[in-house]
Amino acid sequence: MVGCGGLTEIVDIMKRTGAEDLGDFYPIRPDCQADTPKPRFKPRAGKTLxxxxxxxxxxEDGHLDIEKVLRRIQRGGVHPAIKGSVWEFVLGCFDPNSTYEERNQLRQSRREQYIRWKAECQHMVPVIGSGKLITTPIITDVGQPVIDSAINSSFSDKRSIQWMLALHQIGLDVVRTDRALAFYESEKNLAKLWDILAVYAWVDNDISYVQGMNDICSPMVILLENEADAFWCFERAxxxxxxxxxxxxxSMGVQTQLSTLSQVIKTVDPKLHQHLEDLDGGEYLFAFRMLMVLFRREFSFVDSLYLWEIGFS
Structure with a gap:
């Protein structure tokens, strides 16, 4: 089972971008290749899962020896051909002690739940699920539609208004996500990412959507072909x-992590810590984005996936 957004689609992308073989599962757009750093991580025989x-x-019935799998991941990451399937276990979507039948039933139940949530969202904003996405405001702060046909104006409670206000920001972030990857040349794939983030923002009424979630969700969209499966992998992350x-x-959500980073650097490299203090950087706010989205923008796509696999396992 290839969990990379569909092997056929990847092969088509490779043909268009001139990729030489199936070893490149995440081809770069031709116009971005000169400015995109080459990944350092490469699968290694005898080490990579x-x-x-x-x-x-x-x-035989589907129980997974997770300890053996995690040891292998720690030694050399996961081969691209199986990343999607492996991540579902590493992120906790499935219990390693479950059987094939139990996981199939759970997967089906989750897919049906996602369809119900998406239908709720689509009823309020018809463009959801259409293969398109929104990058401009569709509603005012007081709940008035900017474009009458864009929303079902019968939904005007506080929760719905706040959710609709977030949709165009999600769209703006989506079109900036992993722009160097050929995968996102397809509007269908951009819309898939937008749909998942829109549904998640509706379901997680407490936090909704915050910039940076797009960077966390993007790998799930690429690794898992089924949209519902990608949603649940993102939800677990x-x-x-x-x-x-x-x-x-x-307060900031990563404040504790910034404080921990400060203490670590102060211990392992006091001179560097003092230098940062002298530059008025002792609060380590420069690392805010790095910690929030787990270095997604500091490393190549391939290297960030490897980093996540080591960290999550």
């Missing part, structure tokens, strides 16, 4: 990371 070793880690995105006038 391969498709063969992954399949061999399951018992957000269970670990959502506090990063909780900000108020008096």
């Amino acid at each position: 391969s498709e063969r070793r992954w399949n061999a880690a399951f018992s 957000m269970r670990r990371l959502r506090e990063n995105f909780r900000c108020s006038a008096s």
Whole structure:
């Protein structure tokens, strides 16, 4: 099972971008290749979790030897061909002790739940699920539609208004997400990312959507072909990371992590810490984005996935 947004689509992208073989699962747009850093991580035989070793880690009825899998991931990451399937376990979508049948039932139940949530959103904003996305405001701060046909104006409670106000910001962030990847040349794939973030913002009424969630969600869209499966993988990742995105006038979600980073640097490299203090950088605010989105913008796409696999496992 290839969990990379559909092998056929990837092959088509490779043909258009001139990629030489299937070893490049995340081809770069031709116009971005000169400005995109080459990834350092490469699958290594005997260290990287391969498709063969992954399949061999399951018992006859589907129980997964997760300890063996995690040891392999720690040694050399996960081969691109199976990342989507592996991430569902690493992020906690499935219990390693479950059977094939139990996981199939759970997967189907989750897909149906996602369809219901998406239908709720589509009823309020018809463009959701249409293969298109919104990048301009569709509603005013007081709940008046900017374009009458864009929303169902019968939904004007506080929750609906706040959610609709976030939709165009999600769209603006989506079209800026991983722009160097050929995968996002397709409006269909951009819309898929937008739909998932829009539905999540509706479901998570507490935090809704915050810039940076697009960087967390994008790998799920690329690794998992089914939209609902990608949503649930993102939802599980957000269970670990959502506090990063909780900000108020008096605190930031990553404040504790920034404090920890400050203490670590002060211990391992006092001169560097003092230098930062002298530059008025002792609060380490420069690392805010790095910690919030787990270095997604500091590393290449491939290297950031490897970093996540090590961290999540």
